[in-house]
Amino acid sequence: MKRMTVVFLAFLFVFAGFAFSKTYIVGTSADFPPFEYVQNGRYVGFDMDLIQAIGKVEGFQVEIRDMSFDSLIPALKSGIIDIAIAGMTITPDRLQVVDFSDPYWSADQDVIVKKNSDYNLAVLFGNNKVGVQTGTTGDLWVSDNLIKTGILKHIVRYESFIYALQALINGEVNAVVLDSPVAQRFAQTQPVSIVGVIITNENYGIAVNKGNKTLLDMINDGLAKVKASGQLSQLVDKYFGK
Numbered sequence: 001m002k003r004m005t006v007v008f009l010a011f012l013f014v015f016a017g018f019a020f021s022k023t024y025i026v027g028t029s030a031d032f033p034p035f036e037y038v039q040n041g042r043y044v045g046f047d048m049d050l051i052q053a054i055g056k057v058e059g060f061q062v063e064i065r066d067m068s069f070d071s072l073i074p075a076l077k078s079g080i081i082d083i084a085i086a087g088m089t090i091t092p093d094r095l096q097v098v099d100f101s102d103p104y105w106s107a108d109q110d111v112i113v114k115k116n117s118d119y120n121l122a123v124l125f126g127n128n129k130v131g132v133q134t135g136t137t138g139d140l141w142v143s144d145n146l147i148k149t150g151i152l153k154h155i156v157r158y159e160s161f162i163y164a165l166q167a168l169i170n171g172e173v174n175a176v177v178l179d180s181p182v183a184q185r186f187a188q189t190q191p192v193s194i195v196g197v198i199i200t201n202e203n204y205g206i207a208v209n210k211g212n213k214t215l216l217d218m219i220n221d222g223l224a225k226v227k228a229s230g231q232l233s234q235l236v237d238k239y240f241g242k
């Protein structure tokens with residue numbers, strides 16, 4: 001074969017690979033550092049890198065759609081997105097409507113208050129106001145264990161943790177309940193402190209619409225490969241390293 005032909009064929013293969021590789025729309029809620037957040041106008045974080053890495057080994061492209069956390073499952077159900085990755089806990093209720101990949105992270109719920117305030121864990125009792133993000137496991141825990149039982153009078157639900165955090169700093173709520181890894185990150189970067197942990201033993205999974213076995217198998221295969229190659233521990237170092 002002539003050299004020119006070889007070069008031409010090489011280009012054709014690269015182009016065809018790019019042009020025909022499938023693009024999946026990936027929903028997230030980019031208010032959850034270090035899993036997903038916005039930096040210099042880009043969606044970055046552990047989950048963002050993880051789904052890109054899975055796409056790379058499985059041969060698909062990723063297009064990120066940012067939305068409120070409680071819109072993610074409806075968006076999967078209606079086909080607006082193909083995949084959801086958002087530090088999403090695998091729960092029995094969610095498993096009724098979507099399918100989850102193998103777990104890739106674990107978390108509990110932390111209670112945060114404004115830095116240098118006098119609050120302790122008793123902030124979860126009585127007349128205090130506790131902020132949560134709508135539809136999260138933090139919301140569910142506070143609703144089921146504190147509000148329904150009458151232990152706590154007020155829960156304030158926010159569409160985004162950004163608003164919940166602002167409300168806490170402005171003194172509109174006395175505490176916020178949220179996932180421990182994210183609370184720890186906020187405690188390093190914002191004027192807030194952790195005053196307690198609620199052990200909930202949650203596991204994060206990547207969600208697809210119920211019954212989308214082909215995509216789920218691909219994600220699990222990619223996840224296993226990304227783990228085995230050491231890329232996953234590199235991501236852990238990148239986003240959680242000291």
Ligand code: GLN
Nearest residue numbers: 032086087088089136137
């Ligand atoms: N892990 C929690 C949940 O699944 C919170 C996720 C989030 O706010 N991104 O409900």
